[in-house]
Amino acid sequence: xxxxxxxxxxxxxxxxxxxxxxxxxxxxxxxxxxxxxxxxxxxxxxxxxxxxxxxxxxxxxxxxxxxxxxxxxxxxxxxxxxxxxxxxxxxxxxxxxxxxxxxxxxxxxxxxxxxxxxxxxxxxxxxxxxxxxxxxxxxxxxxxxxxxxxxxxxxxxxxxxxxxxxxxxxxxxxxxxxxxxxxxxxxxxxxxxxxxxxxxxxxxxxxxxxxxxxxxxxxxxxxxxxxxxxxxxxxxxxxxxxxxxxxxxxxxxxxxxxxxxxxxxxxxxxxxxxxxxxxxxxxxxxxxxxxxxxxxxxxxxxx
Amino acid sequence: xxxxxxxxxxxxxxxxxxxxxxxxxxxxxxxxxxxxxxxxxxxxxxxxxxxxxxxxxxxxxxxxxxxxxxxxxxxxxxxxxxxxxxxxxxxxxxxxxxxxxxxxxxxxxxxxxxxxxxxxxxxxxxxxxxxxxxxxxxxxxxxxxxxxxxxxxxxxxxxxxxxxxxxxxxxxxxxxxxxxxxxxxxxxxxxxxxxxxxxxxxxxxxxxxxxxxxxxxxxxxxxxxxxxxxxxxxxxxxxxxxxxxxxxxxxxxxxxxxxxxxxxxxxxxxxxxxxxxxxxxxxxxxxx
Numbered sequence: 037x038x039x040x041x042x043x044x045x046x047x048x049x050x051x052x053x054x055x056x057x058x059x060x061x062x063x064x065x066x067x068x069x070x071x072x073x074x075x076x077x078x079x080x081x082x083x084x085x086x087x088x089x090x091x092x093x094x095x096x097x098x099x100x101x102x103x104x105x106x107x108x109x110x111x112x113x114x115x116x117x118x119x120x121x122x123x124x125x126x127x128x129x130x131x132x133x134x135x136x137x138x139x140x141x142x143x144x145x146x147x148x149x150x151x152x153x154x155x156x157x158x159x160x161x162x163x164x165x166x167x168x169x170x171x172x173x174x175x176x177x178x179x180x181x182x183x184x185x186x187x188x189x190x191x192x193x194x195x196x197x198x199x200x201x202x203x204x205x206x207x208x209x210x211x212x213x214x215x216x217x218x219x220x221x222x223x224x225x226x227x228x229x230x231x232x233x234x235x236x237x238x239x240x241x242x243x244x245x246x247x248x249x250x251x252x253x254x255x256x257x258x259x260x261x262x263x264x265x266x267x268x269x270x271x272x273x274x275x276x277x278x279x280x281x282x283x284x285x286x287x288x289x290x291x292x293x294x295x296x297x298x299x300x301x302x303x304x305x306x307x308x309x310x311x312x313x314x315x316x317x318x319x320x321x322x323x324x325x326x327x328x329x330x331x332x333x334x335x336x337x338x339x
Numbered sequence: 340x341x342x343x344x345x346x347x348x349x350x351x352x353x354x355x356x357x358x359x360x361x362x363x364x365x366x367x368x369x370x371x372x373x374x375x376x377x378x379x380x381x382x383x384x385x386x387x388x389x390x391x392x393x394x395x396x397x398x399x400x401x402x403x404x405x406x407x408x409x410x411x412x413x414x415x416x417x418x419x420x421x422x423x424x425x426x427x428x429x430x431x432x433x434x435x436x437x438x439x440x441x442x443x444x445x446x447x448x449x450x451x452x453x454x455x456x457x458x459x460x461x462x463x464x465x466x467x468x469x470x471x472x473x474x475x476x477x478x479x480x481x482x483x484x485x486x487x488x489x490x491x492x493x494x495x496x497x498x499x500x501x502x503x504x505x506x507x508x509x510x511x512x513x514x515x516x517x518x519x520x521x522x523x524x525x526x527x528x529x530x531x532x533x534x535x536x537x538x539x540x541x542x543x544x545x546x547x548x549x550x551x552x553x554x555x556x557x558x559x560x561x562x563x564x565x566x567x568x569x570x571x572x573x574x575x576x577x578x579x580x581x582x583x584x585x586x587x588x589x590x591x592x593x594x595x596x597x598x599x600x601x602x603x604x605x606x607x608x609x610x611x612x613x614x615x616x617x618x619x620x621x622x623x624x625x626x627x
Binding site: 086087088089090091092155156297298299300301302303304315316319320321323324325326327328329330331332333336338339 | 378379380381382383384385445447448591592593594596597598609613614615617618619620621622623624625626627
């Protein structure tokens with residue numbers, strides 16, 4: 037299986053984008069680098085977790101670090117597009133290793149409030165203080181000489197953002213590859229109408245913008261893929277083609293979502309990812325425990 | 340030899356067989372190894388499987404005398420408390436449950452509310468103990484190896500072997516959970532195989548097997564002696580231990596081990612709710 041690909045820069049102000057695929061969670065992690073300065077950002081890194089045994093590992097995060105070292109890059113940012121429901125974020129681990137600041141969308145505070153109640157963490161500060169920076173719509177930052185801009189892209193979660201870096205956009209769980217469609221919108225805080233609007237804003241980027249998605253589920257057993265363009269998505273995405281209206285899309289999305297079971301790590305992941313990629317504090321015996329609330333999530337199809 | 344009426348119930352998501360074992364001369368019965376449905380992803384429980392058993396018991400006018408477990412299961416949650424509430428009957432498990440409670444009580448950092456003395460069950464069985472289901476006599480074999488607390492219930496000409504033997508074409512249970520031991524399992528299996536050849540053997544699980552499309556739940560001592568791929572006649576203890584240990588090293592943990600053991604060590608009761616009224620299971624990180 038192809039789990040790595042490098043999408044080369046085509047000129048000044050345009051990044052090299054290295055994609056790393058995790059077959060276990062179908063997630064794509066990125067190292068986005070400025071060829072001119074060697075500065076880079078890490079986007080959506082995965083902290084490995086085996087839910088059967090409760091074991092954690094850093095194989096994937098270490099693979100990113102090895103690439104960064106081999107290419108002689110310097111990490112300026114460790115970014116997440118949203119609090120993921122299907123894997124643990126390695127942002128904290130990578131920030132500790134590299135000294136680079138972490139960031140996520142500012143609406144993560146609302147997600148924290150939601151899950152603070154579900155997990156019953158009365159003392160948890162739901163204020164985003166677990167990250168170094170919280171991004172709002174239109175915020176800009178730099179990676180070396182690359183200009184980066186933030187688009188607020190809610191729908192899959194109420195905190196999702198898209199990072200537009202030069203001619204590349206990291207759209208995570210909005211659009212998937214054209215042959216798979218788009219992300220579900222039925223998690224707590226999700227909304228199919230909002231997702232539609234977020235997708236339209238992405239499709240309004242220049243046609244040749246390189247789009248990098250957050251997951252690939254390898255339909256029909258094909259090799260994993262994660263790069264497309266705005267033009268390709270508009271012309272061929274199976275959830276968008278054929279004059280689909282907002283109403284059509286929302287109806288399709290809600291119907292499809294009603295048949296999907298919860299992701300197998302949602303209850304595990306959110307308690308790590310709402311803490312910026314930190315595991316829960318140890319109990320008095322020095323051991324850390326995740327919590328699985330019983331019968332707190334209603335409505336999804338049975339697993 | 341009495342011939343109890345045995346009705347099986349299969350839970351495909353966990354490959355588990357539950358049984359209703361009935362006195363052929365009366366209305367008394369026992370329920371063995373029940374399943375509480377659990378959707379781990381959403382953290383949801385349901386009683387669909389248990390309700391099938393309840394419907395069967397009521398439709399046949401049966402009286403539940405016992406709700407039994409062969410062991411503390413690591414792959415499904417027990418529905419014993421729900422069945423007890425709906426149908427009555429006494430709960431029972433092996434006396435070595437206290438060993439399992441001690442190990443997992445520590446692993447899950449259960450508070451002092453969690454007694455490690457087996458008091459959550461009505462009866463703790465030891466090797467050779469007997470009990471009655473109407474006019475049927477049940478007898479207990481201690482058959483550890485898969486876990487320290489595993490029992491085989493011999494009821495008339497039927498033996499409920501839990502996780503010791505599986506179907507002859509599939510073999511035997513794994514021995515790599517905390518407290519498991521391959522040599523101990525081999526010796527336990529010899530006890531089962533020393534029962535009369537025509538003894539009916541009822542399994543706790545079936546996973547099909549290469550070249551077999553149907554799930555099966557019943558075999559006999561004679562069939563196991565002649566054809567079990569892991570422990571047919573002629574396989575030595577050393578050969579078995581080597582095979583079992585090598586094979587176990589290649590197996591993933593069962594998907595539901597962490598949720599299952601913390602509920603089943605409490606006789607199927609959920610952990611106490613936190614002060615918001617919400618019940619939480621715990622997942623120990625990097626403990627197993």
